[in-house]
Amino acid sequence: MSLDFKPDLGDFFKEETFREDFTFKNSPASIARFPFPFDRDEYMYSVNMEPHVPGRPGSVFEKTFDVDEHYVSEMIDRAKVLAEDPLRCQSLPHMTLAGWDLLELIMDSNARDYPQWFSLHKNGNQWHWINRPLGIDQKFTFLDESTLPYGPMEYITRQTQGDFSLQDERDANLWMDAGMITTQADWSLDFDVGMNFMEWHAPVPLAHEKQIFDRALKFLLKLQNGSPVRRFNWTMTVNPLLDTAPETYPKWGPTKATLTQENLGHKQHLRVELQALFRLPRSNAIAFSIRAYLGKFEELVTMPKWGRRLHRVLRDIHPDIAAYKGFARNQPAMVEWLAKYDDGKPTSPGWWPTPE
Amino acid sequence: MSKTIFPQSIKSRPVYATLEPRPGKAHVVIADGEGADALGDLLDKAPDRAGMLAALHILYTPGPNGTDLWAKVQGFGAAQSYRAPTIPAMLPRLSKVVSEAHMGTQFYLTGTEGLMGQAEREIMMTGLPFDAVQKEHRGSTLRRVQCVHCKGITENVAMDPFACSHCGLNLFVRDHYSRRIAAFQGVNIDAEDPGIVPATVERFK
Numbered sequence: 001m002s003l004d005f006k007p008d009l010g011d012f013f014k015e016e017t018f019r020e021d022f023t024f025k026n027s028p029a030s031i032a033r034f035p036f037p038f039d040r041d042e043y044m045y046s047v048n049m050e051p052h053v054p055g056r057p058g059s060v061f062e063k064t065f066d067v068d069e070h071y072v073s074e075m076i077d078r079a080k081v082l083a084e085d086p087l088r089c090q091s092l093p094h095m096t097l098a099g100w101d102l103l104e105l106i107m108d109s110n111a112r113d114y115p116q117w118f119s120l121h122k123n124g125n126q127w128h129w130i131n132r133p134l135g136i137d138q139k140f141t142f143l144d145e146s147t148l149p150y151g152p153m154e155y156i157t158r159q160t161q162g163d164f165s166l167q168d169e170r171d172a173n174l175w176m177d178a179g180m181i182t183t184q185a186d187w188s189l190d191f192d193v194g195m196n197f198m199e200w201h202a203p204v205p206l207a208h209e210k211q212i213f214d215r216a217l218k219f220l221l222k223l224q225n226g227s228p229v230r231r232f233n234w235t236m237t238v239n240p241l242l243d244t245a246p247e248t249y250p251k252w253g254p255t256k257a258t259l260t261q262e263n264l265g266h267k268q269h270l271r272v273e274l275q276a277l278f279r280l281p282r283s284n285a286i287a288f289s290i291r292a293y294l295g296k297f298e299e300l301v302t303m304p305k306w307g308r309r310l311h312r313v314l315r316d317i318h319p320d321i322a323a324y325k326g327f328a329r330n331q332p333a334m335v336e337w338l339a340k341y342d343d344g345k346p347t348s349p350g351w352w353p354t355p356e
Numbered sequence: 357m358s359k360t361i362f363p364q365s366i367k368s369r370p371v372y373a374t375l376e377p378r379p380g381k382a383h384v385v386i387a388d389g390e391g392a393d394a395l396g397d398l399l400d401k402a403p404d405r406a407g408m409l410a411a412l413h414i415l416y417t418p419g420p421n422g423t424d425l426w427a428k429v430q431g432f433g434a435a436q437s438y439r440a441p442t443i444p445a446m447l448p449r450l451s452k453v454v455s456e457a458h459m460g461t462q463f464y465l466t467g468t469e470g471l472m473g474q475a476e477r478e479i480m481m482t483g484l485p486f487d488a489v490q491k492e493h494r495g496s497t498l499r500r501v502q503c504v505h506c507k508g509i510t511e512n513v514a515m516d517p518f519a520c521s522h523c524g525l526n527l528f529v530r531d532h533y534s535r536r537i538a539a540f541q542g543v544n545i546d547a548e549d550p551g552i553v554p555a556t557v558e559r560f561k
Contacts, residue, residue, distance in 0.1 A: 073461040191502065191541055195535070199533070246543060329548070
C-alpha cells in the first residue's frame with residue numbers, strides 16, 4: 001500500500017514492524033520509562049482513576065499525549081490496518097463536532113509539548129498544521145470538513161499514537177458513537193459503536209458485581225473540561241502485535257500456542273494501556289484515549305522489582321480475569337518463566353522501578 | 357416482568373417488560389410468532405379497545421419456530437393488518453410506516469429478539485423517542501448472531517457453537533448484544549487450536 005505521508009525518522013524515531021517479521025523492541029531508555037501497571041504484588045479490578053496532570057519528567061505521564069520512539073512506525077501500522085479494514089474507524093453522523101474538539105485538543109497539546117515536531121498556526125479559523133515526523137503540512141479551515149482529506153477525528157488520529165473513542169452524553173449515560181480503534185485488546189469497534197457505557201462493558205467479569213461500572217460512570221459524567229483523568233489497564237499479547245482485533249483473531253489466535261520456555265521472554269509481551277479521558281468543550285462529548293505500550297518479558301525483568309512483582313501478580317491472579325484477558329492457557333508457562341526472576345525479596349510500594 | 361424465562365445473563369442484553377396500552381393518535385404493532393398472544397393481552401387491557409383497533413396497524417410474520425397465528429391476528433379486526441412471510445420481507449413496509457409516523461404514535465414490538473431488534477433499529481434510525489417504543493418477548497429464544505470476522509449475520513441460531521452461514525468458521529455465541537446491529541456476537545471458537553471444536557449443544561429454542 002502507499003502512504004499519504006512522507007515519514008522522516010530523524011535520529012529519535014525507530015523503523016520497526018508490528019506484523020510479519022515483528023522487529024519491534026524497546027530501547028533501554030524506553031524500558032526505563034515503561035508504564036508498569038502494578039503498584040503492588042497483586043491485581044484486582046478497581047476504578048483506579050487519577051487526575052491526568054503532568055507527571056515525572058521523562059515518564060509517559062509528562063505530556064498530555066505521549067509521543068515516543070515508536071511513533072512513526074505505529075502510524076505506518078495504523079495506515080496498513082485501515083487499508084485492510086476501513087471499519088476500524090467509524091463516526092456516527094452527530095459526532096463530527098466532537099471530532100473537531102479532539103483535533104483541536106491534540107493539535108494544541110502536541111504543538112505546545114513537542115515544538116520540535118509539531119507546529120500549529122491559527123488565524124481565526126484558518127489553521128496551518130505541520131507534523132514533521134510524518135512529513136505533513138496542512139492548511140485547512142477549522143470546522144470545515146471539506147478542507148481536510150478525512151473527517152476531523154480520522155485525520156488527527158491517523159497522526160496520534162493510541163486508540164481513541166468519542167462518547168456522546170445523553171440520558172445520563174455515555175454512548176460510544178465514534179472511534180479510531182486499531183491497537184485494541186480484542187474488542188470490536190464495529191460491533192460496539194452506538195452502545196452505551198453498560199452495554200460495551202457487559203462482557204467484563206466480576207467488575208459489574210463490584211459496582212465498578214456504576215461508580216465509574218457516575219464519576220465520568222461529572223468530568224469537567226480542562227480536568228482530564230487517567231487510569232491503567234493491561235493484558236497479555238504474544239508477539240508485538242498492536243492490532244489484536246477480534247476480526248482477525250483466526251490469524252493471530254494460533255500464535256498463543258507457540259510459546260516455549262526458550263522463546264517466551266522474547267515473544268510474550270505485557271500490554272499496558274494508559275487510558276485518559278477528556279471532556280470536550282463544544283460537543284460536551286468525552287474523548288477516551290487508549291494508548292497501548294508493549295513490553296517484552298525479557299525487557300521488563302531487566303528491572304528486578306518488575307520481574308518479582310509480575311511473577312507474583314500472574315501467579316495469584318483470579319482465574320476469571322486470566323480467562324477474560326485471554327492468557328489463561330499460557331499463565332502456567334509465564335509463571336514458570338518469571339519464577340527465575342523472583343528471589344522472594346519484598347518489593348517497594350508503587351510502580352516506579354526502584355534502582356538496586 | 358417478562359413472561360419468558362431467560363437464563364441469567366449480561367448487562368447488554370435487552371430487558372423486556374409486558375406491553376401496556378398508552379394513549380396515542382396511532383398505534384403500530386410489529387409482531388412475530390407468539391407475539392400475537394401478547395397483542396391479544398394488550399388489547400384486553402386497552403381502556404378503549406374499539407378506539408385502539410381503529411387506529412391500529414399490525415405488521416405480523418410467523419416465528420422462526422414456525423408458529424403462525426395469522427388467523428388470530430386477523431380476527432382482532434385492526435384498521436390495517438398485514439402478514440409478511442419473513443422478517444426481511446416485512447422490512448420495506450416497516451421502514452415506510454416508521455418514516456411516516458407522527459409524534460404521538462405508539463410502537464409495540466413483540467415476539468422474538470430478532471424481530472424486535474430489527475424493528476427497533478428501524479425506529480432508532482428515524483430519531484423517534486425511545487419512550488414511544490415498548491417491547492415484550494414471546495416465543496422462540498433463537499438468536500440472531502453476527503460473525504465478528506466476516507460480518508455476515510446468521511439468523512435463528514439454536515446450537516452453540518455453530519458454523520457461520522457466510523464464511524463457515526466455527527463460532528461460539530458470546531453474550532454481547534448490539535442494538536445497532538440487532539444481533540449477538542459470534543467469535544471463532546477454534547482460532548487458537550484449529551479443528552478443536554467442543555461438542556455443539558442446543559442453547560436456544
